[in-house]
Amino acid sequence: MAGNPDAAGTVDLVSSTLAARAVPAPVLAGGGAVRMLERNYLVYRRIWPVIISGFFEPIFYLFSIGIGIGALVGDVTIANGELVDYTAFVAPALLAASAMNGAVFESTFNIFFKLKYGKVYDAILSTPMKTRDIAIGEIAWSLGRGLIYASAFILVMAAMGLIESPWGILALPATLLIGFAFAACGMAATTFMNSWQDFDLVNLIVLPLFLFSATFYPLSVYPDIFQTLTQLSPLYHGVQLIRSFTLGTLSIDLFGHIAFLVAMGGVGSYITSRRLEKLLLS
Amino acid sequence: MPAIVQGARVVCSGARLNPDEDELPNNLHPGTSVNGSMSSSLVEARGLTKYFDELVAVDGIDFDVAEGEAFGFLGPNGAGKSSTMRMIGAVSPVTAGTLAVLGMDPAVDGPKIRARLGVVPQEDNLDQELSVYENLLIYGRYFGLSKNVIDERAAELLQFAQLEDRRDSPVEPLSGGMKRRLTIARGLINQPDLLLLDEPTTGLDPQARHLLWDRLYRLKQQGVTLIITTHYMDEAEQLCDRLVIMDKGNIAAEGAPRDLIERYSTREVLELRFPVGTQAVNAARLDGIAKKTEVLPDRVLLYTDDADFAHTKVLEVGLIPESTVSRRSTLEDVFLRLTGRSLVD
Amino acid sequence: MTIAGSLRVVEAGARVYRRTWRGSVISTFLNPTLYLLAMGIGLGELVDNGTGGTSLDIPYLTFLAPGLMAAAAMQTGAGDAAYPVMAGIKWRKTYEATLATPIGVPELLLGHLGWVAVRLIFVTTVFALIMTVFDATTLTEGMSAIAPAVLTGLAFAATVTAYTARLKNELGIASMFRFAIIPMFLFSGTFFPIEQLPNYIEPLAFITPLWHGVELCRGLALGQDFTVHPLVSVAYLVLLVVAGAWLAIRTLRGRLIS
Known part of the structure; x- marks a missing residue:
């Protein structure tokens, strides 16, 4: 502890003139979000197996449905009257659901921890970084992560012969849109959370969405009133979007689904950046 | 203990x-x-x-x-x-x-x-x-x-x-x-x-x-x-x-x-400890010895420019404290004087 | 070691729960309802009219309900033994605080499992009632599945506690859920009979504790035959509880008293 008293004395930690230090241009120009990505890269570089392992969960679901329930159900009739193999019907829904789950988890639990306990953002904000940099950086990170999972899942789907149309490639950007919409709203919700108990609410919302967004069976199975309610589920729009692409059943409805998700992401981002400012800079 | x-x-x-x-x-x-x-x-x-x-x-x-x-x-x-x-x-x-x-x-x-x-x-x-x-x-x-x-x-x-x-x-x-x-x-x-x-x-x-x-x-x-x-x-x-x-x-x-100490306190402080419950009674007999006297639940503080001299005076009055500490005034004395002794939160 | 000491730890669990019960009570009622509605009734309509190569002898809702009950017990048992145990050891250090009193490691562990048992009884009873409301089983048969479901949950609580007690950080918990709990949920006979699994995987399902729990619950709740003798399944689950508890005590002792 005692150390060498002169070791530090000779070090010029502070340059002599104040004027000599120009403010680093890139940060002020808004490259801050990229620094956020660098930070997350440094963290996850060490725990990459965790990232890899996130890929298995939807695959397990896919296998379980392919081997088990698919064999029990056989084919299902979709909206345009076509018969579709059950596994091919559910796979795109699982892709949409895992995009939702990943985005929600990252934007709620992880962000809450950093906000309240890790105080990571407090430290960052004592530098030239802005709250906007943090918000954009974090959402971009979780989207990037989602993109990796989605690509892997789509490859597995293709290998299992579950992609029936070349439009299927558009499933990839579609997962990005779903991830963006949910991450933005998840983060917005997190800025209102006070304790871990509030996260019970997150589960209470995510589970019904997962189960009732025409994920496991066509909308026609639901009673009429349920069908209307389901249209309010953001995951439903995500599921329909991806399913249309992988099954090749395109229609004008797609624009409606896209518009819904874009609007949701926009509102979430707006609330998030306003609330973060209030929370962190008070 | x-x-x-x-x-x-x-x-x-x-x-x-x-x-x-x-x-x-x-x-x-x-x-x-x-x-x-x-x-x-x-x-x-x-x-x-x-x-x-x-x-x-x-x-x-x-x-x-x-x-x-x-x-x-x-x-x-x-x-x-x-x-x-x-x-x-x-x-x-x-x-x-x-x-x-x-x-x-x-x-x-x-x-x-x-x-x-x-x-x-x-x-x-x-x-x-x-x-x-x-x-x-x-x-x-x-x-x-x-x-x-x-x-x-x-x-x-x-x-x-x-x-x-x-x-x-x-x-x-x-x-x-x-x-x-x-x-x-x-x-x-x-x-x-x-x-x-x-x-x-x-x-x-x-x-x-x-x-x-x-x-x-x-x-x-x-x-x-x-x-x-x-x-x-x-x-x-x-x-x-x-x-x-x-x-x-x-x-x-x-x-x-140093300025603050000079301004808000005396050069030295004499701390006297009397048996439990008798601080106030004893302090009453020390009137005039110090520039300022402060009674705490466990001690009496005498603010003075010469603690040794004050100590002699205390003994002259006939009081024998359980313990005595003489010390220089510190910023703590200034601080407590200005912000009070009661807990704030 | 005293029973009284363990009961104090159970009491502590209950007192903490008094502050945090809302969310968990809601999900205790909501999760079974939603799952039975979505999978039992919704998906059940597809399965029962299914054109697939295999079919069940009974309605899908009836098949699914007792399996889900065992799975819910697994999730409660494993969940209460993962992050809360990590918090007790490392984050909030409540175990350290408890062990500074006359309470010792065995009492702490048994009290912890005792509190999980209380939670399990509540969760499975609610499940049995909801299952009856859905007409998946009769009230008496449904109630008879509570005991094996609680036992299943405890088998997971004990082994997961032993596992968590060894972990340095929470990453291991996420992996456990990903590579043990969720695969069991999906492949241990809850959603479809394990005979449908490929032949080289099927034997694996036999050694999962959840499969034994599902077997016991389904056999009792539906009054149908068991694949293996029910006493074998009970003995296996009891063995896991005892071994898990023993290992957990040893590990916690090594970690907290050194």
């Missing part, structure tokens, strides 16, 4: 006192006169006010911090020190009044101001998920520094913080003192003009505190302007050229540590 505690107390106050006296800067720092030219003021606050909803945290205070000085905010918990620090750090909007930091308005030029500040918060907010070196690296990146520049500075800073052999260790297992030094090193990665330290040594052991004081003193020697909050009087006496004592959002007093 009481005897041991008491003995420890006596030794303690003695040890705290004497070194302080020798090392204290005995007058105002040359560059810090209150009337110093405006151009050398790094921070200038006029009527600075901070409300949190209904709560008044900072109630219209004025102060200036000159280039190169070590400036202290002293005060009990909740006095408004940290709120003031956060406003200076451009992470907390000013409710009313004006504040200029490095000649800029925090509301307009927050990022530009922060680019030239170093901040050491009250609680270490190191990135627990990164190693010691990576903490410096990513923090430097937040300032937009290149990796080469950061590597060069990180090497110097790790040496400065005596953490060279912990370079690749995770943050979590570090001791409190190490984390504190790393937080300070991190705050220096951008070679700041102004370093903000919020209770830099709270919770550290004596060795760690002294090491930190040494490091902060070196920074001061190199011309870094320091703003420090603390509720340790010895720390303020050690580090600050000039300080303000804050209480309930207001500034209660301002000056160099």
Whole structure:
């Protein structure tokens, strides 16, 4: 502890003139979000197996449905009257659901921890970084992560012969849109959370969405009133979007689904950046 | 048991006192006169006010911090020190009044101001998920520094913080003192003009505190302007050229540590301990011996310019205290006089 | 070791729960309802009219309900033994605080399992009632599945506690859920009979504790035959509880008293 008293004395930690230090241009120009990505890269570089392992969960679901329930159900009739193999019907829904789950988890639990306990953002904000940099950086990170999972899942789907149309490639950007919409709203919700108990609410919302967004069976199975309610589920729009692409059943409805998700992401981002400012800079 | 505690107390106050006296800067720092030219003021606050909803945290205070000085905010918990620090750090909007930091308005030029500040918060907010070196690296990146520049500075800073052999260790297992030094090193990665330290040594052991004081003193020697909050009087006496004592959002007093002691206390203090429950009764018989007499639940304090003489007088009255301590007045006496003895939170 | 000491720890669990019960009580009622509605009735319509190569002898809702009950017990048992145990050891250090009193490690562990048992009884009873409301089983038969479901949950609580007690950080918990709990949920006979699994995987399902729990619950709740003798399944689950508890005590002792 005692150390060498002169070791530090000779070090010029502070340059002599104040004027000599120009403010680093890139940060002020808004490259801050990229620094956020660098930070997350440094963290996850060490725990990459965790990232890899996130890929298995939807695959397990896919296998379980392919081997088990698919064999029990056989084919299902979709909206345009076509018969579709059950596994091919559910796979795109699982892709949409895992995009939702990943985005929600990252934007709620992880962000809450950093906000309240890790105080990571407090430290960052004592530098030239802005709250906007943090918000954009974090959402971009979780989207990037989602993109990796989605690509892997789509490859597995293709290998299992579950992609029936070349439009299927558009499933990839579609997962990005779903991830963006949910991450933005998840983060917005997190800025209102006070304790871990509030996260019970997150589960209470995510589970019904997962189960009732025409994920496991066509909308026609639901009673009429349920069908209307389901249209309010953001995951439903995500599921329909991806399913249309992988099954090749395109229609004008797609624009409606896209518009819904874009609007949701926009509102979430707006609330998030306003609330973060209030929370962190008070 | 009481005897041991008491003995420890006596030794303690003695040890705290004497070194302080020798090392204290005995007058105002040359560059810090209150009337110093405006151009050398790094921070200038006029009527600075901070409300949190209904709560008044900072109630219209004025102060200036000159280039190169070590400036202290002293005060009990909740006095408004940290709120003031956060406003200076451009992470907390000013409710009313004006504040200029490095000649800029925090509301307009927050990022530009922060680019030239170093901040050491009250609680270490190191990135627990990164190693010691990576903490410096990513923090430097937040300032937009290149990796080469950061590597060069990180090497110097790790040496400065005596953490060279912990370079690749995770943050979590570090001791409190190490984390504190790393937080300070991190705050220096951008070679700041102004370093903000919020209770830099709270919770550290004596060795760690002294090491930190040494490091902060070196920074001061190199011309870094320091703003420090603390509720340790010895720390303020050690580090600050000039300080303000804050209480309930207001500034209660301002000056160099020695000046404040001269102004608000006497040269020496005689502490007398009488049997439990008899402090007030006995104190009543000591009228006129000291300039001021203060009765505490466990002791009687006599404020006087000559403690030995007062002691003789006490014996002459015929009182024989259970124990007697004579000591120099400290900033703590000033502090308690100005902010009161009752707990604030 | 005293029973009284363990009961104090159970009491502590209950007192903490008094502050945090809302969310968990809601999900205790909501999760079974939603799952039975979505999978039992909704998906059940597809399965029962299915054109697939295999079919069940009974309605899908009836098949699914007792399996889900065992799975819910697994999730409660494993969940209460993962992050809360990590918090007790490392984050909030409540175990350290408890062990500074006359309470010892065995009492702490048994008290912890005791509190999980209380939670399990509540969760499975609610499940049995909801299952009856859905007409998946009769009330008496449904109630008879509570005991094996609680036993299943305890088998997971004990082994997961032993596992968590060894972990340095929470990453291991996420992996456990990903590579043990969720695969069991999906492949241990809850959603479809394990005979449908490929032949080289099927034997694996036999050694999962959840499969034994599902077998016991389904056999009792539906009054149907068991694949293996029920006493074998009970003995296996009891063995896991005892071994898990023993291992957990040893590990906690090594970690907290040194």
